[in-house]
Amino acid sequence: MSAPRLRIDRVSKRFGPTVALDGVCLEVAAGEVHAVVGENGAGKSTLMKVLSGALTPDEGAVHLDGSPFCPAHPHDARRLGVAMVYQELSLAPHLTVAENILLGVEPSRRGFLRLGEMRRAATAALAQLQRTEIPLDARAGNLPVALQQLVEIARSLAQADTRVLILDEPTSSLAEDDVRRLFEVIAALKARGLSILYISHVLEEVQAIADRFTVLRDGRTVGTGEVRGTPSSDIVRLMAGRQMDELFPRSPHAAGDPMLELDGVAGAVKPASASLTLRRGEVLGIGGLVGAGRTELLRAIFGLDPIRRGTVRVGAFSGWATPDRRLAQGVGLLSEDRKAEGLALSLSLADNVTLSQMRGMGPGPLVLPSRQRAAAVRWMQRLRVRYRDTRQAVRELSGGNQQKVALARLLHHDVDVFLLDEPTRGIDVGSKADIYALIDELARAGKAILIVSSYLPELLGVCDRVAVMHRGRLGAARPVADLTEHSVLMEAIGQA
């Protein structure tokens, strides 16, 4: 066998104490579509960042066609022949298709664009995808997402001698027809000898398009092989296969009266249909793939997004309500995006904790900063937050401590129904354990908790019941005793 197009040899990457990649090995031949699969947090995106030049590995080596490949930054990687198409598209929406394809490498003479040459080069790039019908003069922002993605692929072909193309979850925002067309494009590129790294956790797609696969788990390569002849259940076992750790306190919860009832709830786009009953003293989990509509469901319940159909009943209240009404009804949401939505990073701990609830903070309508600080101190001690001063900006805290501040706001508001969206994403293990213990304690105190999580051990470890969402539809909630990581994952990819 000749030298592989791309060889990744024992690559490791650490962030502080966290080991994101631990001796990952992977080989891709020319003209091969290689799928990289793994749960969220398995290290897929870190690996791709190393390949695309956004991160430098601590150890190990990468070779491209036999010569060392160590790009200093993403542009460098592109120049050397490795291009990545990100999940969030990076086109300039106001420029035309042709301008986007040749952005930065515009053919010109003495500073003047050579428009004819530009059209020729853009057409040539689209021809490689066999998609010359895309209008060169259309504004990129006006194209449907599927076509924007193709323009982005065309750009990576036009700008350098691209030998390896990385597609990161390319189908996450595509309809089925578009997925089929994308696969035709991939097949065409493969026929031209390009190597393609296809990152996905949708196994049906992997089986439809990939030649070989590599499974990552906890930053390690745990398996690799031919897609043909490998049943998907084997791949799922490689992805999940882990023992539940000691992280999860398990105490009996007594489920009481219904606190939150959903009946056929549909949002503007997602979810398509969701029904469930959340009871006092119960922890109910929602599993599923990223993009299945779980976050949208929580946002619709909380009134941040509109509801198209169905009813939401909170205690005696029925119907849609704005966030301030929901808070008044005792429902609180922990955002999945701590930095952009969950916290006002430049404000103090005290302000963040008391933002939604300032009653009793002073005489009459006044809010005394000293009382805000006293309230914050109480919650910071209770949640064991490491901080210096309640007047310091939340930005200065670590991720885990920030998340505790966001949780403290719900506790301070004294909500009865907790909607927690990815409550432990991107935080250290110690803080995770603290948050699991807190959830357990809240349930025992009679609170109702709805958790969306992409981390299966967490769902099965913390929840009493779990329901799975697949493409906007929420399945029936079942006791965790009847579930395994394997069964949840199969349901999440629609193969239950």
Add this chain to the structure above:
Amino acid sequence: MTTDARDSIGRWLARNSWVGPLVALLVLYAVFSALVPESFPTAGNARTMIRQTTVVGIAALGMTMVVILGGIDLSVGSIVAFTTVAIAWLLQAGVAPIWAALGGVIAATLCGLFNGALITGLRVMPFIVTLGAMGIIRGAAKGLAGEQKIDAPLSWLNELIAELPAGSRWQILPPGVWLLVVLALVVGGVLRYTRFGRHIFAIGSNEQTARLCGVKVTRVKTLVYTLSAALAGLAGLMQFSRLTVGDPTVAIGLELDVIAAVVIGGATLSGGEGSVVGSLIGAMLMTEIKTGGTHLGLSNWVQEIITGVIIIVAVALDRLRHRPGQK
């Protein structure tokens, strides 16, 4: 000094962004006093400078709220001009001074309500809406005044920020300045000690978080632009008091002086930061440079250059304070 003590002083400085401008204000005062000892460091000159800061100072109170909210209000100068015209027009029509003044301020307040409603209702950037309003309101002032100054009969309104007559020296400062002091205490108190005030900071810091926490974002924004215009109306009343006529071409570019005062005082245009004390110090600093320059015999153009430099230096120093990685 121990490291601990130095750290806590550093943090105190970081929290109180008005300290830097205050030091600059005092240092410049000392410099001008040393250079022009016979005329600059007198009680009379101090009173004059304070009186001259009143118009910008009152308008800066409103702008402070707007900037903390993460917005901007470019219509302030036009509102000041419109208010002087409205007051003069009412006085000329025989309305009693108190009602004329009130009428002018109410007209200004309605301008702000209009700004706020457009910004929240149409979801157009505040810069654009208030830029448009700047032209609309200036035009309306000119139309109402028939493109000329409106003379008004003299009344007690003209004594609001005038030098106090010999018999009233016990008041220390003219009533207009006292109004500024009271308003500053109220606005400062509202920002620091009320839900509304904390919500302004929260929206400026992160509007999405505010929405998540049930803050009524639309209502708060509309109210802030309305208050800003009401305060601009009061600034207009002070302007009228000094002019004694309604002048539709007065206060052109005033909004930029007001924004400069707020920014020198430690507010950031991206929102979430700023203080009343800082903005007033910023306004004082600009008057001080103008007055000191005049006493020194510096030409107008030199004063303008110095003011421009001060704005950039103040904000650059503020960036240093926010250096990433600083604990």
